[in-house]
Amino acid sequence: MARKQVFVTERLLLQPLDPQNAEDLLVIFSFDEVRSQMLTTTFSTIDETTEWIEAVSNRPNSSIFSISLRQNSSEMIGIIGLNSFDRLLYSFNPDFWGAGYCTEVLRWFLKQLFEKQPERRTLVAGVHNGNEGSVRVLLKCGFVEVDSLENAMSGFSNRGGNGDSQGGEVEILESSSPANSYTNFTWFYFERPLVVKE
Template identity: 25%
Template sequence: MDENSAKSEGEEKVQESSNITLRPIALSDVDDLMVWATDDRVTKFCLWETYTSKEQAVEYIKNQAIPHPWLRAVCIRNHAIGSITVTPCSGYGSCRAELGYVLAHKHWGKGIATRAVKMVVSMIFKEWPHLKRLQAVVHVENKGSQRVLEKAGFQREGVLRSYELLKGKAVDMVMFSILGNNSSVG
């Protein structure tokens, strides 16, 4: 690759990551969702199985994504290339929520997931004033996702042994968190 090609590829990455938007997911996103939901590379570290039919995607959008308390499509030119969620943690007096995200394979390594996470962090603590902590758990082997969180300002807290069941097997996860500006330790 020559210098000009490398420069234009770098500029393209910056342009793509700066042009992303977050919006509520809709049934009209089903074909875009199928791009990542049917890709084993994408679903490898997801708790859900790779989709095998459009009906699964429609059911997911209708019954889980639309009613979710905070799920947004990650979009480029209004096409959904992934999704990002913030899910409140249960329990009396809970002041924390869990972040999750997924992105189509062809958009990996371009700073898009990092940008989306930063966008969520900049808005979620304002939208949910009770929130003090946003956390994410990542499979120990998912180094790319760990880098996303670190670049977005999350702190690595440690490894949680046999923490999640992933495709029927108990796996170790790495816990990351970021605290809101209005958090106090005491």
């Protein structure tokens, strides 16, 4: 069995999410304050959790990671990655909120995502209205707030070229898509930073 790739930030350890993380992830998603903030991802059993992990892990351009503390790598405290609509997804055990871990891991995630997917130009994120903690994290990390999902997607599809190299985001989110029915969210996009060659 191949060893999972491990990444580190100043305080965190990240590994590709796999079915062995199902029990820990289900614990995180059992908190009401976590479940109430999720846009699309919900599950309530180990089987559902395992099925979701397998589905997101097997997608083209899959990029989703478990998060633990470097000082205690056996306890998963959260996840970060892309959801089934190719939008930003992150979630933490509430016991670890407010310590700056989300900002730290999001900065790492953005760097590795754009390195891994050089054709990508932007990333879209949605936050439940009233979730000021997530809004602060996104703004600190360079996301720009827009007034609708359509405008976030417009930034997504019109910057830097063809718009069809983003893992199917534009195709999935046509105007008839149920994902466009979200009205209780604040929308953001992150644009790939310009690389200045010296």
